[in-house]
Amino acid sequence: MAEERFDFREAEPRWQQKWDQEGIYKVERDPNKPKYYALAMFPYPSGKLHMGHVRNYSIVDVIARFRRMKGYNVLHPMGYDSFGMPAENAAIQKGVSPAVWTKSNIAEMTEQLKQLGYSYDWDRAVYTYREDYYKWTQWLFLQFYRQGLAYKKTAPVNWCPSCQTVLANEQVVDGKCWRCDSDVTKNNLSQWFFKITQYADELLEDLRLLEKGWPDRVRTMQENWIGRSEGAKVAFTLEATGDKIPVFTTRPDTIYGVTFMVVAPEHPIVEKIIESGLIDGDRVTAIRAFQEKMKSLNEIARTSTEAEKEGLYLGVDVTNPFNGEKAQLWIANYVLMDYGTGAVMGVPAHDQRDFEFAKKFGMEIKVVIQDAAGTVDAATMTEAYAEPGAMVNSGPFDGTPNLEGIAKVAAFAQEQGFGEKTITYRLRDWLISRQRAWGAPIPIVYCDKCGTQPVPESELPVRIPDDLNFTGEGGSPLRRHEGFMNATCPSCGGPARRETDTMDTFVDSSWYYLRYADANNAEKAWNPEDVDYWMSVDQYVGGIEHAVLHLLYSRFFTKVLRDMGYVKVDEPFSALLTQGMVLKDGSKMSKSKGNTVSPEEMIEKYGADACRLFIMFAAPPERDLDWSDAGIEGAYRFVNRFYRMVMSALPAYQHARSLLPVHMGNLAGFMGALTEQEIADGLRKAEPNLTPEDKELRRMIHATVKRITNDLHDRFAFNTAISGLMEMTNAIYAYRDKLDAEDWNLRTLVLAEAIQKAILIIAPFCPHLADELWSKLGYQESIHLHPWPDFDENVARAESVEIVLQINGKVRDRLEVPAGITAAEMEQVALASDKVKALIDGKQVVKVIPVPGKLVNIVVKG
């Protein structure tokens, strides 16, 4: 008996099959229930699940199961983000087609997900690589195109030499490719973009809607990424050619302090100056050398704060439109072509970076903001003065407080016609072209006569041919596929070339959460009624690495689709939980370090339930979790301890049932289960016979149910919820040992109630174990369709509580007092305590502070 264990190897697959057959996790729209959309970021089908996946999906599964039991209509779907490089690499290396490789990985991962007992509605699975999905990705592209939100332009773009494709800015991390870590270079190419900058302001503003639901960290990261900056644009004049060079500045109030100007080495004005013949050959050679040097450095090396400031005088001067003063024109490493206007005014007195540059190259420092004491002095200053002050040496603005000056100077420039107030963003448009074949082809053809033509919607999808030749050389295989390349122009019917770039896989994942609402629609991307019912996602869970990638793109998509009338929500994800990583020995699991833990082996050894329980118990969800082999052993032991607890209580449970009249619900016979109502009614009858131990167990159970419910509902404190469950289990063990079998009567309902509630609570964490034990109680229907246990406030309330007596804040005694005790009574009993009396003897009681139900602090002197 003592060695009895939960036979997970037999029971887990059996329950999985039963759930599948009965379709208990399938979900439809239901106007009579509140809806709840629980979503995990869908995986790339790389082959096998890793522990990070298990953690992510276990968290969402617990949330989904809990909400389901709480009476919500829960949408909990899963799918695969299944376009992308690894499939193509497999094709190149192993000669297997990307589709075959992807499909077999999906099959394997789906099998694993099923083994873990996740409550997905598999009928709603989405697979981005399939025609029935990417047809709609292409359709969405056409909608964007029609709105002018998809456009093609030639620009310097990020190029990953290893992936042989361009990348969006968000996909370049520290100057390296987010996927393969190679150094990214800049290439000038004609590429397709989505105009995400058109939504920059709203994407920033609406972060406020997410204040409650999203972590500060992610909101801040998006805020920084969008990088809104208010200021002014002012055009300086290159007298020699008459060209205007606009600069962007956030400090127009310092414009009278300009002593030089710097442009990016690749700024077009540089070419113009060279072409104009204004400067001699030696200088041209020097400029060329400087440009070459900058080009050879990657972005990080060139623009890091650590890097020494480098610059070169171009030999020409510009004129400040405010005062007509001349300033030297330079190029320098620290000025970036793709931010602002690529040109910066140099105000060394009031900008630290300009100060350092001026010091190094011997430029004049001119003070135009003065502090109250008048101590800012160009001759003695050792760093830029960036504090507030009054404008000086600033013509008509002298005496103006500089913070007011910012707006006034900008307004003046606007009046005079050489500048304007403006806002600059760090955010760039989203480059979506990829020179890869395993993605959704961009539905565009090029006709010599008619130009760029969108593929008509009726001709979608533009299919990826299944006879592509993956060699790894010579660019995308689509380019070499004649059948794909050659198209007819939808406008004139003449011969045309097809666009051979595919879309960034982040386009696929920017709308998959909408497709889940209506996953099998062959006529439309989705039916608005379904999307309106299910959206927005109530709880989204995934890794922090998508803070400015997927999460920003999806927000953008939602806003565009809202403006086009396809969705009604402003934001796709009302609440976001970023789960921590799963570590081993303090560092990230990786094959190269050899510190991986395979979910497969863990499930095989301890079962899915133990695995899920450990991962939910070991750390709060947003924190990193260090995998511990001893820890999962502990979870495994608990699963069995729980199982034994219920099994050993079954005779008492059955005894209680035999004492109750057979109810309608129990007509199935003696194997029928006790309903909550029957237990509650029976306990009411048994009330006079209940011993203090009985009452204490009931109190403990009800109080703990309350606490756990709160942990799960309000704060995703799965770890403390599980510790509560363990405490319940410990209490039931202790109680059971005292329950004398000779003395059985309706009292055994106390135990019946306790185990029933405990099984219900463990259900979201250990779904197989719970259903197994639930059926042992006699229930025919799955526990996962049963409501979450409730608790009775009156039962949960303790009759007496232990209070602490403190003297000067130190604990000196403890007393058992009635729960409803008043502050005055507390004070009285505290001062009556022998221990307290002895300790305060001969001292003066200054103050007595009673805290109801908790403690009394006696402050004494002397």
Place this chain on the structure above:
RNA sequence: GCGAGAGUGGCGGAAUUGGCAGACGCGCAAGACUUAGGAUCUUGUACCGCAAGGUGUAGGGGUUCAAGUCCCCUCUCUCGCACCA
């Protein structure tokens, strides 16, 4: 450099609103059962001290009857941004 988060026993972590620091688990120790146990059950387990008692939440200071929690300074770690004009 800027921004965010974190720092609590041997370890993972708990303390929800300023009110008993260390719940729960791991590990360890002892006992019971046992042919045996790495199974199971029970008990103990922050530190110092024989004890009474004292000390203790990165370090220092402060507010308060009372501080892991609030305020100020310092240190360390993690993450994000990083010459953004």
